[in-house]
Amino acid sequence: MSAKYIVAGLVGSCAISYACDYIVSQKKIFGGTIPGTVSDKEWWQATEKRFQAWPRTAGPPVIMNPISRQNFIVKDLNP
Incomplete structure (x- = not known):
C-alpha cells in the first residue's frame, strides 16, 4: 500500500x-530573452567553423565540446 x-x-x-x-x-x-547567439543559425555555423579551424599543437585534433558531438576525434573533411 x-x-x-x-x-x-x-x-x-x-x-x-x-x-x-x-x-x-x-x-x-x-x-x-533568448540570446541571439543561441537562435541565430549563421552565428552557430561560423562559430563551429572557427572551432574546427582552431590551431592544435600536440596530439590529434579534438572536438571543443565532445559531449555535443559524441565523436571525440575530428576527421579532416578535405583529404
Whole structure:
C-alpha cells in the first residue's frame, strides 16, 4: 500500500518540477530573452567553423565540446 504513495509522490514531484522548469525557462516569468547567439543559425555555423579551424599543437585534433558531438576525434573533411 505504501508503494502507491511513493510512486504517486514521484510522479507528482516530476510533474511539478517539469511545470516549474517550463514556466521559468520557456515562458520567462522573470524576464529576459533568448540570446541571439543561441537562435541565430549563421552565428552557430561560423562559430563551429572557427572551432574546427582552431590551431592544435600536440596530439590529434579534438572536438571543443565532445559531449555535443559524441565523436571525440575530428576527421579532416578535405583529404
